[in-house]
Amino acid sequence: MDNSKKQLISPDAADQLFKITTAVCALLAVAVMTGFFIQLSWSSIPAIKTFGFDFLFSSEWDPVKNLYGALPAIAGTLVTTAIAVIIAVPLSFIVAMFLVETAPPALSNMLSHAIDLLAAIPSIIYGMWGLFIFVPFMQTYVQPFLADTLHLSATPLFAGEYNGFGFLTSGIILAVMILPFICAVMRDVFRMVPPVLKESAFGAGATSWEVTLDITMRYGSRGLLGAIFLGLGRAVGETMAVLFVIGNVQKMPTSLYQAGTTISATLANNFAEAQGVFRSALFELGLILLAISFLIQVLAQFWLNRVSRQMGEK
Amino acid sequence: MIKRGLFYRKTINLAVTAASIMTVGLALLFMGWILYTVFDNGFRCFSWAFFTEPTKPYGIPDGGVANAVLGTIFITLGAVVIGVPPGLLGGIYLAEFAKGSRLGNVIRFSANVMMGIPSIIVGLFVYALMVYTTKSFSGLAGSVALSIIMFPVVLRTTEDMLMMVPDALRESALALGAPRWKATLNIICRAAKTGLMTGVLLAVARVSGETAPLLFTALCSDSWPSGYFTQPTSNLTITITEYATNSPFPEMHARAWGAALIITAAILILNISCRLLFKDSKHGK
Numbered sequence: 001m002d003n004s005k006k007q008l009i010s011p012d013a014a015d016q017l018f019k020i021t022t023a024v025c026a027l028l029a030v031a032v033m034t035g036f037f038i039q040l041s042w043s044s045i046p047a048i049k050t051f052g053f054d055f056l057f058s059s060e061w062d063p064v065k066n067l068y069g070a071l072p073a074i075a076g077t078l079v080t081t082a083i084a085v086i087i088a089v090p091l092s093f094i095v096a097m098f099l100v101e102t103a104p105p106a107l108s109n110m111l112s113h114a115i116d117l118l119a120a121i122p123s124i125i126y127g128m129w130g131l132f133i134f135v136p137f138m139q140t141y142v143q144p145f146l147a148d149t150l151h152l153s154a155t156p157l158f159a160g161e162y163n164g165f166g167f168l169t170s171g172i173i174l175a176v177m178i179l180p181f182i183c184a185v186m187r188d189v190f191r192m193v194p195p196v197l198k199e200s201a202f203g204a205g206a207t208s209w210e211v212t213l214d215i216t217m218r219y220g221s222r223g224l225l226g227a228i229f230l231g232l233g234r235a236v237g238e239t240m241a242v243l244f245v246i247g248n249v250q251k252m253p254t255s256l257y258q259a260g261t262t263i264s265a266t267l268a269n270n271f272a273e274a275q276g277v278f279r280s281a282l283f284e285l286g287l288i289l290l291a292i293s294f295l296i297q298v299l300a301q302f303w304l305n306r307v308s309r310q311m312g313e314k
Numbered sequence: 315m316i317k318r319g320l321f322y323r324k325t326i327n328l329a330v331t332a333a334s335i336m337t338v339g340l341a342l343l344f345m346g347w348i349l350y351t352v353f354d355n356g357f358r359c360f361s362w363a364f365f366t367e368p369t370k371p372y373g374i375p376d377g378g379v380a381n382a383v384l385g386t387i388f389i390t391l392g393a394v395v396i397g398v399p400p401g402l403l404g405g406i407y408l409a410e411f412a413k414g415s416r417l418g419n420v421i422r423f424s425a426n427v428m429m430g431i432p433s434i435i436v437g438l439f440v441y442a443l444m445v446y447t448t449k450s451f452s453g454l455a456g457s458v459a460l461s462i463i464m465f466p467v468v469l470r471t472t473e474d475m476l477m478m479v480p481d482a483l484r485e486s487a488l489a490l491g492a493p494r495w496k497a498t499l500n501i502i503c504r505a506a507k508t509g510l511m512t513g514v515l516l517a518v519a520r521v522s523g524e525t526a527p528l529l530f531t532a533l534c535s536d537s538w539p540s541g542y543f544t545q546p547t548s549n550l551t552i553t554i555t556e557y558a559t560n561s562p563f564p565e566m567h568a569r570a571w572g573a574a575l576i577i578t579a580a581i582l583i584l585n586i587s588c589r590l591l592f593k594d595s596k597h598g599k
């Protein structure tokens with residue numbers, strides 16, 4: 001009894017206070033997320049008023065006349081992301097399969113850590129390595145090989161001059177960057193498949209590729225989809241790695257060898273000089289990027305939650 | 315169902331296994347290539363002056379990156395001070411008060427989504443919030459941007475780590491008559507201490523290499539970071555960007571590599587020590 005007199009507030013009130021404080025902090029996540037949308041929408045109002053819906057479909061980019069269109073940046077973002085995902089998804093899938101099914105545990109553990117470290121390297125390092133090492137490498141070896149040796153220059157995808165910069169190089173660097181992310185999630189999904197299922201398939205004589213294809217992929221399809229969307233989300237918004245190697249020209253992509261731009265590269269490249277409507281147009285580009293990545297993340301979370309709930313029930 | 319011969323199936327299996335080993339090799343090759351380039355080029359420009367002198371204005375071939383190192387440390391520490399406490403407290407809420415509750419799920423969901431929002435968007439947001447309103451770039455704005463990126467990471471790892479503490483510990487603390495807040499802070503958080511520290515350090519490692527959000531907030535400068543609260547503050551990543559892209563001078567490229575090595579080495583050391591720390595604590599139990 002003596003003790004309670006000394007306390008300024010009763011234990012119950014202290015507990016309530018504690019609960020409310022922690023709840024407020026946790027709610028910051030929702031508040032900031034909403035704040036992103038409100039702030040970016042607010043800042044893009046002048047551009048929306050000036051250009052309307054045409055902004056989305058115009059490929060004009062003329063700071064002198066103050067005319068801006070988002071189409072080249074949006075198209076560039078989609079092209080680089082598509083290249084990255086097409087390369088990284090199948091590769092992450094077989095790497096995850098190797099780590100879970102084939103490799104001995106000690107080796108698998110070591111390789112997992114190594115691949116996680118690949119994810120830890122900051123994007124600016126990828127960008128710098130891309131600019132000084134990978135762009136010349138693409139120019140001297142990969143691009144001539146694809147264009148001349150394989151005669152792919154006849155197809156529109158690989159047509160035109162090449163100098164190492166452009167969509168293909170950006171896409172490949174993005175693929176290297178997102179591979180560890182997709183791989184880590186796929187690894188977890190592979191591990192979630194109940195051993196009984198796998199073992200019965202092995203017992204029935206299936207090879208490990210058949211087990212992966214027919215058991216793991218069916219069972220964990222939602223999780224795998226979630227993993228792909230997580231990788232997609234990273235590739236869509238990546239700035240520095242792309243900025244250094246894409247070439248930064250406001251042009252619609254016609255060939256993979258061509259230089260272009262993405263939403264984030266346009267932002268990083270122009271924001272410092274931009275004033276007035278130009279700046280507002282950049283904010284609107286940011287809003288578009290936010291909406292795209294929000295959608296991707298929501299889908300990713302949806303699929304991943306479904307898969308963990310499915311595991312929880314069993 | 316198509317029936318296929320055993321030979322065919324085994325060949326396919328072998329081919330896929332070979333492809334997967336090659337892909338692992340390829341991933342490691344890229345990692346080795348990148349790290350080798352950074353270490354090789356970076357070490358070459360390491361000298362006493364490189365670590366003690368500030369950056370010089372554009373075009374002057376000598377000078378160091380000492381101010382940028384200090385600035386990065388300031389900005390990152392600032393981010394820790396702003397972002398970690400709400401992250402920890404919010405994580406406590408999710409783990410202790412919101413297990414399976416609707417509000418908890420909404421918060422978890424937005425934190426997960428927030429982790430995937432491109433960092434450049436965070437930069438734009440903080441620019442509009444702080445730089446535009448105060449009319450000046452500042453290191454503080456950079457810290458706020460980084461803290462927004464850290465926050466959901468700390469929030470989710472804190473929750474995960476606290477969930478790993480056995481319920482028996484909670485119940486015994488409460489049974490002894492400890493109020494909830496005391497039980498949480500003194501017993502449960504202490505039990506999960508290593509995990510919480512690992513989470514914070516990993517979040518630090520994640521943001522210390524960020525460039526895009528600093529582009530719109532902290533910017534860059536050649537002075538020492540004394541104007542952290544009111545002026546553009548120099549930092550390693552923007553310095554790298556400036557030196558690598560906006561300059562034709564090989565001396566500046568060399569210094570960009572040096573700065574790249576500092577940041578890469580710091581992040582790798584943070585990451586590896588986190589893993590060791592967490593592994594040791596797991597074995598100790």
